[in-house]
Amino acid sequence: MVYIEKFEIETTKNAVISITENVKEVLNKSGVKNGLLSIEVPHSTIGVVATTAFVEDIRIDMMEEVKRLVPSRINFKHEDTPDDAAGHIKCALFGTSVTSIVKDGNLVADGKLGYFLMEYDGPRKRNYYICVLGE
Amino acid sequence: MNKKDYSNRLSDQAYKAAEIIKEVCEKTDHNLLKEVISMKEIHDIQKVIMTGCGDSWMAGIATRAVFEAVTGIDVEVMRNIDFTRHLNSRFLGYSPNTPLVIVVSASGDKARPTEALLRAGKYHANTIALTKSKDSPCGKAARHVFPLVLPQGNYNPGSNSYSAAITSLILLALRIGRARNVISHNEYEDMKKAIVDFAEEFSNNLEALDNLSFDIATRWKDLRALDFIGDDSDYATAQFGSAKVLETYGGYTTYDDSEDWLHINYFLSEPETIGRVVIANKNTPSFSRIKETLQSIKRIGSPCIVITDASADEFPDGFEVITTPEPRYFWLNPLMQHYIFDMIAGYIAELKGTPFFFEDKPELMQNTAAAHGPRLIDSKIEII
Numbered sequence: 127m128v129y130i131e132k133f134e135i136e137t138t139k140n141a142v143i144s145i146t147e148n149v150k151e152v153l154n155k156s157g158v159k160n161g162l163l164s165i166e167v168p169h170s171t172i173g174v175v176a177t178t179a180f181v182e183d184i185r186i187d188m189m190e191e192v193k194r195l196v197p198s199r200i201n202f203k204h205e206d207t208p209d210d211a212a213g214h215i216k217c218a219l220f221g222t223s224v225t226s227i228v229k230d231g232n233l234v235a236d237g238k239l240g241y242f243l244m245e246y247d248g249p250r251k252r253n254y255y256i257c258v259l260g261e
Numbered sequence: 262m263n264k265k266d267y268s269n270r271l272s273d274q275a276y277k278a279a280e281i282i283k284e285v286c287e288k289t290d291h292n293l294l295k296e297v298i299s300m301k302e303i304h305d306i307q308k309v310i311m312t313g314c315g316d317s318w319m320a321g322i323a324t325r326a327v328f329e330a331v332t333g334i335d336v337e338v339m340r341n342i343d344f345t346r347h348l349n350s351r352f353l354g355y356s357p358n359t360p361l362v363i364v365v366s367a368s369g370d371k372a373r374p375t376e377a378l379l380r381a382g383k384y385h386a387n388t389i390a391l392t393k394s395k396d397s398p399c400g401k402a403a404r405h406v407f408p409l410v411l412p413q414g415n416y417n418p419g420s421n422s423y424s425a426a427i428t429s430l431i432l433l434a435l436r437i438g439r440a441r442n443v444i445s446h447n448e449y450e451d452m453k454k455a456i457v458d459f460a461e462e463f464s465n466n467l468e469a470l471d472n473l474s475f476d477i478a479t480r481w482k483d484l485r486a487l488d489f490i491g492d493d494s495d496y497a498t499a500q501f502g503s504a505k506v507l508e509t510y511g512g513y514t515t516y517d518d519s520e521d522w523l524h525i526n527y528f529l530s531e532p533e534t535i536g537r538v539v540i541a542n543k544n545t546p547s548f549s550r551i552k553e554t555l556q557s558i559k560r561i562g563s564p565c566i567v568i569t570d571a572s573a574d575e576f577p578d579g580f581e582v583i584t585t586p587e588p589r590y591f592w593l594n595p596l597m598q599h600y601i602f603d604m605i606a607g608y609i610a611e612l613k614g615t616p617f618f619f620e621d622k623p624e625l626m627q628n629t630a631a632a633h634g635p636r637l638i639d640s641k642i643e644i645i
Contacts, residue, residue: 136447139445200300200301200303200304201300201301202300205295205299205300205440206291206439206440207439207440207441207442208300208304208440208442209442210446247446248445248446249445249446249447250445250446250447251447
């Protein structure tokens with residue numbers, strides 16, 4: 127079976143937003159015991175990552191490090207805003223989707239990994255999808 | 262009296278305002294704005310100087326507040342003659358691409374705005390000409406041309422070209438503010454939409470405002486003089502209204518802000534024969550001072566209309582309050598509120614049977630008047 131749910135949020139600038147609880151809730155609602163869970167943000171300046179669920183500082187480090195790797199500059203060919211141009215590149219590098227394995231009704235990384243939206247621009251209205259595929 | 266018998270170029274323009282503003286917004290898309298000024302130039306700006314003559318200068322006054330609010334850049338608005346002949350050159354070109362000098366000139370063919378662009382260029386300031394043609398003298402003198410969308414036909418006095426210039430300047434400010442990340446994507450999109458929404462809402466209320474304007478014109482046509490009061494961006498609306506008195510029926514008029522008015526214009530003799538027009542929007546920081554000024558107007562007994570986005574309850578009894586639709590952003594008020602007095606002035610001219618400008622004396626209308634000395638186009642250009 128396939129179960130899909132859409133979420134709408136309003137971000138702040140360069141926010142790192144935990145969606146771990148929503149992910150677990152969708153998995154429970156889906157009733158899927160074995161399969162795949164996928165998260166996707168249908169935008170190009172906000173991404174999604176999986177990382178440790180416990181160390182909050184790492185979220186700050188992640189965003190700061192990504193900003194150091196792809197700094198906002200005024201000489202990108204894409205002239206919307208420096209943050210917007212850099213955001214497109216960050217998304218391409220670090221992804222707009224994450225897939226995890228579901229086994230016996232739980233994520234195999236349950237309790238270890240959390241799921242986070244990475245807002246590379248903002249504040250903006252965003253949405254994201256969680257899809258569970260399996261039986 | 263049938264209002265339709267007195268329709269004129271100003272009342273006609275009011276009914277087409279929303280259409281032209283929408284057209285400006287549609288044509289001024291992201292690609293056009295990127296051509297007007299590059300990302301690097303935007304980030305080089307340390308100061309903006311807006312300059313123009315007459316309505317064009319007022320368009321700068323009308324948009325200074327929004328420019329500063331959304332870009333975070335200091336903005337100075339100067340009359341052309343102050344910029345070209347009196348501004349110390351040390352304030353021009355002190356750093357690459359700064360200040361950004363925006364010269365507004367609808368026709369682009371007048372001497373003084375051309376002189377402003379040439380002077381700014383001489384000292385290596387960055388320049389944008391907001392004008393209808395890149396082939397005009399202003400267009401050729403500027404580093405960048407921002408095409409001004411103008412209505413077709415003879416629409417002089419140009420209340421819609423004034424609104425078009427205001428719209429263009431707001432869109433340019435939003436572009437700069439977004440590129441510098443002072444405003445977010447959501448704010449940028451909402452502010453752009455708010456321009457058209459406000460114009461359309463104003464347009465939906467226009468019939469009632471038009472009827473009121475005609476009624477006021479019939480009662481005010483014989484007043485000795487008209488005196489306009491407004492602060493900051495609303496000062497532009499006051500000044501624009503005062504200009505319409507002169508341009509339509511050549512009446513006596515003056516204008517001031519709410520503070521200086523109490524120092525100076527308060528003392529005009531026979532105040533009961535002078536109509537006072539006060540622009541008093543509720544979110545202007547000097548709203549409380551304007552209400553104090555209104556008390557003084559009441560004391561001296563002048564007939565007075567208040568043009569506002571507030572309800573009539575905000576004001577003491579005895580004033581004729583014209584409440585216009587409230588925009589989502591207070592800085593949009595100058596875009597539309599001028600149409601109220603544009604219509605009044607147009608109707609007064611028609612009721613008096615006075616041609617606009619000197620249209621019954623074509624020899625005095627010429628912008629280049631060899632027989633009488635240079636006027637607007639053939640004035641000598643001097644770069645100081």
